[in-house]
Amino acid sequence: MGKTVVKFVDGMQFIGKGESGHAVVMDSDPRVGGENSAARPVETMLCALGGCTGMDVISILRKMHTPPTSFRIEIEDERATEYPKVITRLHLIYRLKGDVPKENADKAIQLSMERYCPIVNTLNKVAEVTWESVIEPD
Numbered sequence: 001m002g003k004t005v006v007k008f009v010d011g012m013q014f015i016g017k018g019e020s021g022h023a024v025v026m027d028s029d030p031r032v033g034g035e036n037s038a039a040r041p042v043e044t045m046l047c048a049l050g051g052c053t054g055m056d057v058i059s060i061l062r063k064m065h066t067p068p069t070s071f072r073i074e075i076e077d078e079r080a081t082e083y084p085k086v087i088t089r090l091h092l093i094y095r096l097k098g099d100v101p102k103e104n105a106d107k108a109i110q111l112s113m114e115r116y117c118p119i120v121n122t123l124n125k126v127a128e129v130t131w132e133s134v135i136e137p138d
Helices: 041-063 102-116 118-123
Strands: 005-010 013-017 023-026 070-079 087-097 128-136
Touching: 023 041, 041 070, 041 087, 041 102, 041 118, 087 102, 102 118, 102 128
Parallel strands: 087 128
Antiparallel strands: 005 013, 013 023, 070 087
């Protein structure tokens, strides 16, 4: 079983540390007592989603000998209007540059979404998760 510890610092700032020992700093808007010194917790979660699936995609494309020269993931989210304003829909846009066949990109993304990324496979139990790939010119 893994263990993460999140410690209150001051104002509304918290620092989390997982098993790797690296710190993740979170804060909030000054209107609610924060100092805007770090990302919000939900932003951190969405960044973790992008990092998780992104690492899968890069790893798979390298094994296919078709790594991109540039790669980014844009994550669009929709949230409920009432508290707790849960995420109801996520749409991931994978943007790749380089000599990456679209079928390789799509297969790598599909494998991440269905098999490898624990974050997306957790979130898709509570929100609709969709994706698309875009191969852009270098």
